[in-house]
Amino acid sequence: MPSIVILGAGAMGSGLANALVRAGWEVNLWGTWLDDHLIDAIEAGSPHPRIDVVISGKVTTFRSDDLAKAMDGVDVVALSVASAGVPKVVELALPGISKAQALWMTTKGFLPAEDGTIQLLPAGVRAIAEEAGVELPPIVAIAGPVKANECAADEPTATIFGCKDKDVAVKYAREARSDNYAIEPSDDEVGVEVCAPMKNVYAIMLGIADGLQDKTGHPHHNLKAATFAQAVREMSILSVALGAKEATAYGLPGVGDLEVTGLSGRNKVYGSRIGRGEGAKTALETMKELEQTVEGVPAIPLAVNLVEQTDASLKERMPLLFAAQQIVYEDDPNYADVLAQAVLPPRP
Amino acid sequence: MPSIVILGAGAMGSGLANALVRAGWEVNLWGTWLDDHLIDAIEAGSPHPRIDVVISGKVTTFRSDDLAKAMDGVDVVALSVASAGVPKVVELALPGISKAQALWMTTKGFLPAEDGTIQLLPAGVRAIAEEAGVELPPIVAIAGPVKANECAADEPTATIFGCKDKDVAVKYAREARSDNYAIEPSDDEVGVEVCAPMKNVYAIMLGIADGLQDKTGHPHHNLKAATFAQAVREMSILSVALGAKEATAYGLPGVGDLEVTGLSGRNKVYGSRIGRGEGAKTALETMKELEQTVEGVPAIPLAVNLVEQTDASLKERMPLLFAAQQIVYEDDPNYADVLAQAVLPPRP
Numbered sequence: 138m139p140s141i142v143i144l145g146a147g148a149m150g151s152g153l154a155n156a157l158v159r160a161g162w163e164v165n166l167w168g169t170w171l172d173d174h175l176i177d178a179i180e181a182g183s184p185h186p187r188i189d190v191v192i193s194g195k196v197t198t199f200r201s202d203d204l205a206k207a208m209d210g211v212d213v214v215a216l217s218v219a220s221a222g223v224p225k226v227v228e229l230a231l232p233g234i235s236k237a238q239a240l241w242m243t244t245k246g247f248l249p250a251e252d253g254t255i256q257l258l259p260a261g262v263r264a265i266a267e268e269a270g271v272e273l274p275p276i277v278a279i280a281g282p283v284k285a286n287e288c289a290a291d292e293p294t295a296t297i298f299g300c301k302d303k304d305v306a307v308k309y310a311r312e313a314r315s316d317n318y319a320i321e322p323s324d325d326e327v328g329v330e331v332c333a334p335m336k337n338v339y340a341i342m343l344g345i346a347d348g349l350q351d352k353t354g355h356p357h358h359n360l361k362a363a364t365f366a367q368a369v370r371e372m373s374i375l376s377v378a379l380g381a382k383e384a385t386a387y388g389l390p391g392v393g394d395l396e397v398t399g400l401s402g403r404n405k406v407y408g409s410r411i412g413r414g415e416g417a418k419t420a421l422e423t424m425k426e427l428e429q430t431v432e433g434v435p436a437i438p439l440a441v442n443l444v445e446q447t448d449a450s451l452k453e454r455m456p457l458l459f460a461a462q463q464i465v466y467e468d469d470p471n472y473a474d475v476l477a478q479a480v481l482p483p484r485p
Numbered sequence: 486m487p488s489i490v491i492l493g494a495g496a497m498g499s500g501l502a503n504a505l506v507r508a509g510w511e512v513n514l515w516g517t518w519l520d521d522h523l524i525d526a527i528e529a530g531s532p533h534p535r536i537d538v539v540i541s542g543k544v545t546t547f548r549s550d551d552l553a554k555a556m557d558g559v560d561v562v563a564l565s566v567a568s569a570g571v572p573k574v575v576e577l578a579l580p581g582i583s584k585a586q587a588l589w590m591t592t593k594g595f596l597p598a599e600d601g602t603i604q605l606l607p608a609g610v611r612a613i614a615e616e617a618g619v620e621l622p623p624i625v626a627i628a629g630p631v632k633a634n635e636c637a638a639d640e641p642t643a644t645i646f647g648c649k650d651k652d653v654a655v656k657y658a659r660e661a662r663s664d665n666y667a668i669e670p671s672d673d674e675v676g677v678e679v680c681a682p683m684k685n686v687y688a689i690m691l692g693i694a695d696g697l698q699d700k701t702g703h704p705h706h707n708l709k710a711a712t713f714a715q716a717v718r719e720m721s722i723l724s725v726a727l728g729a730k731e732a733t734a735y736g737l738p739g740v741g742d743l744e745v746t747g748l749s750g751r752n753k754v755y756g757s758r759i760g761r762g763e764g765a766k767t768a769l770e771t772m773k774e775l776e777q778t779v780e781g782v783p784a785i786p787l788a789v790n791l792v793e794q795t796d797a798s799l800k801e802r803m804p805l806l807f808a809a810q811q812i813v814y815e816d817d818p819n820y821a822d823v824l825a826q827a828v829l830p831p832r833p
Contacts, residue, residue: 282710290703293825295711310833319711319829355638358745362630363643363667366741373735387721387735389830393714396744397706477641481667482737485658 138163139312141213141241142233144226146172146179146198148187149243150217152285158193159291159315166192167199167207169218169226176200188286208233213241213309215279220246220258227262231271239305241277241298245333246432247439255443257330257379275305278329281321281389282397288318297321297389299329321389328385331376336395337433338440338461339368340404343395345464345476347405348412360477364457367480368395371455375440378447404433417468437461456480486511487660489561489589490581492574494520494527494546496535497591498565500633506541507639507663514540515547515555517566517574524548536634556581561589561657563627568594568606575610579619587653589625589646593681594780595787603791605678605727623653626677629669629737630745636666645669645737647677669737676733679724684743685781686788686809687716688752691743693812693824695753696760708825712805715828716743719803723788726795752781765816785809804828 139162143150146168154164168176176199178185179192199207208214208230214237218226223244227234234240240262248261256264259276266273281296288294298313298320300306306322314320323329346361372395373386385391399405403424410420424431441462444451452459460479464472487510491498494516502512516524524547526533527540547555556562556578562585566574571592575582582588588610596609604612607624614621629644636642646661646668648654654670662668671677694709720743721734733739747753751772758768772779789810792799800807808827812820 282707282714284704284706287704287707292703292705292707293711293829294707295714295829307833310830314832317825317829319831320833321830322833355640356632356635356749357640358632358748359630359635359640359642361748362741362745363641363737365744366630366643366737369735369740387717387740389711389714392717392735392740393710396713397710400706400709401704477665481641481643481665482658482669483667484662485655485668485670 139213140211141165141215142167142207142211143215143217144230145169145217145219145222145244146175147217147219148185148285150215151175151179151185151192152188152283152288153215153217153243154196155190155193155289155291156294156315156318157313158195160313160318162313164196165199165207165211166196167204168201169222170201173200185289188289190286190289192289204229205233211237213237213239215241215243217243220244220248223248223258223261224265227265228269231266231269234273235271237274239274239277239309241279241309243279245280245330247334247436247443249439254446255439257327259326259330275300275302276326277306277309278326280329280333280394282393284397291317293317295319295321295389295393297323297329299323299326301326323385325382325385327379328376328381329390331379331381332372332386332390332394334432334436335372335375335440336368336391336398337404338436338458339364339372339395340398340402341408341411341431341433341465342368342457342461342476343399344405344408345412345472348409349473351409351413360480363480364476365395365399367457371457374451374454375444378451403429403431407431407434411464411472417465434465437465487561488559489513489563490515490555490559491563491565492578493517493565493592494523495565495567496533496633498563499523499527499533499540500536500631500636501563501565501591502544503538503541503637503639504642504663504666505661506543508661508666510661512544513547513555513559514544515552516549517570518549521548533637536637538634538637540637552577553581559585561585561587563589563591565591568592568596571596571606571609572613575613576617579614579617582621583619585622587622587625587657589627589657591627593628593678595682595784595791597787602794603787605675607674607678623648623650624674625654625657626674628677628681628742630741632745639665641665643667643669643737643741645671645677647671647674649674671733673730673733675727676724676729677738679727679729680720680734680738680742682780682784683720683723683788684716684739684746685752686784686806687712687720687743688746688750689756689759689779689781689813690716690805690809690824691747692753692756693760693820696757697821699757699761708828711828712824713743713747715805719805722799722802723792726799751777751779755779755782759812759820765813765820782813785813
């Protein structure tokens with residue numbers, strides 16, 4: 138029976154815990170210093186506060202001061218904390234990670250290095266390990282169209298495990314599989330990592346098209362579809378520029394994850410508010426008051442920096458990303474035109 | 486001022502008429518023998534009965550017995566009748582088509598030849614012309630994520646013009662462009678033609694995921710996203726097998742059109758009914774009573790035949806198409822499992 142410790146008892150970590158119990162794994166779930174209330178609920182057998190699903194009683198829970206015990210002797214470590222928590226948690230967990238056979242990562246995002254360059258998360262984790270003189274096991278990037286609540290509740294879910302060593306991806310895709318949790322193995326770590334934060338940005342833009350319907354009283358489906366197609370194109374362009382395979386953006390991590398993120402979720406809701414005419418800044422304040430983090434917002438300037446540091450000529454091929462910057466950060470009142478200009482094919 | 490006759494006064498023909506008036510074209514709109522009530526409404530300045538948008542007074546209308554007059558001296562002929570009407574209308578219009586500089590086609594579908602083989606529509610039209618000993622001008626396949634009502638109402642719309650002669654596609658993409666009607670030129674006629682009918686099939690399957698939410702009371706977003714990604718993959722597989730470019734399925738005609746078709750429309754509504762548990766046959770009868778044609782339903786067996794005549798080994802790479810056949814034509818009560826099996830990655 139393979140064993141894992143999942144670091145972070147939030148939505149995705151807890152959803153993964155349930156899926157792995159079903160696949161026959163021994164699961165330790167470690168909560169950070171911010172997760173005590175989540176661990177309380179899990180231990181009480183109450184629904185997880187973030188996803189409203191009960192976490193299996195077979196999961197062994199650990200509090201933040203029990204990290205060493207939680208990591209003791211496990212085959213795999215999974216990093217499932219918020220991206221802002223990655224540096225600190227990785228530093229604390231390095232001794233345990235170095236003894237594991239693999240480091241899985243469900244956490245996604247762009248990580249600014251100290252010199253200001255933008256890294257994908259695995260590169261950031263590798264840099265932390267290198268600085269500490271610790272050797273890491275293979276990293277498995279986990280992404281794709283997975284709402285954690287559905288994953289936890291055993292609804293049919295397709296995900297992707299991306300590891301530079303394809304054999305490692307295949308091994309875990311096989312071992313973690315259960316009837317309703319299905320994994321596509323891939324050797325494209327970079328593609329998986331790029332699509333995940335970018336789709337949050339583009340989901341805001343899809344939301345704007347929805348909001349325009351509320352504002353004007355008639356649908357903007359053609360605009361939304363053009364936005365979707367352009368978003369997929371841009372995820373592919375950026376991925377390829379960073380060394381990923383084109384196919385990844387056209388599969389589960391790109392097309393699939395954009396579909397699910399554009400269906401619902403906070404990024405889409407925020408975009409709808411902009412589309413309805415609330416103003417980008419006002420709408421963001423409203424989201425904050427509702428304690429709704431909009432992941433796509435901080436991702437925009439990081440993505441812009443990443444594009445500029447990678448290849449400045451990408452800019453003209455990624456007009457939708459720059460339209461997102463103009464709408465969200467410059468609060469452009471002509472957002473409807475800005476969006477349409479970015480996604481309609483140019484005059485030939 | 487370029488001039489066009491649009492054959493067929495239905496939703497798409499009338500939507501195109503409005504778009505071309507805005508681009509400065511001289512537009513003749515010819516109604517078939519089934520379109521008299523539509524022509525009546527257009528001439529009265531009432532909203533078009535199918536799309537609820539007024540058609541421009543600059544459009545010159547013609548009744549079915551005035552075909553020759555409608556076609557006289559135009560630069561371009563656009564075929565916008567229902568696919569079942571293609572053989573008859575093309576036969577009648579051949580003299581006029583042969584004098585035009587291009588034949589545009591917004592009509593989409595699979596056309597069974599007399600020997601039972603399945604043709605794409607342009608191949609069917611070419612066969613009719615060849616039999617009559619008439620030479621055709623270049624064909625421009627028009628598709629992409631276009632709801633006719635939004636196109637007619639001047640909402641932002643992106644479409645694609647596919648012509649084997651790319652220069653022809655570029656010429657018309659330029660001439661037909663207006664602020665909100667934007668055209669991507671392509672040389673991939675086949676890709677454009679394959680994606681259009683296939684997306685109707687797959688929109689039914691997306692609808693099933695929506696219906697499962699109604700039935701079970703909890704969302705099936707992960708399943709819907711996996712279905713979306715698999716649908717895109719299958720459109721790409723079939724397109725490439727038929728000689729198209731892979732990129733087409735990943736752009737406006739594939740990803741884009743599937744997005745808009747999966748958002749709303751009759752195929753999606755029909756799928757939702759199946760998902761809710763109405764039964765595929767009963768649900769289809771209900772749609773018929775409501776006079777709602779579900780284009781994806783007849784497309785399924787034609788697509789299955791096309792796959793089998795093209796390369797039988799494609800079958801195992803296109804499980805979602807065959808799941809559609811099993812659910813819609815065999816009325817499989819285990820449709821939820823059939824869908825999940827088709828779209829979840831197999832055990833590695």
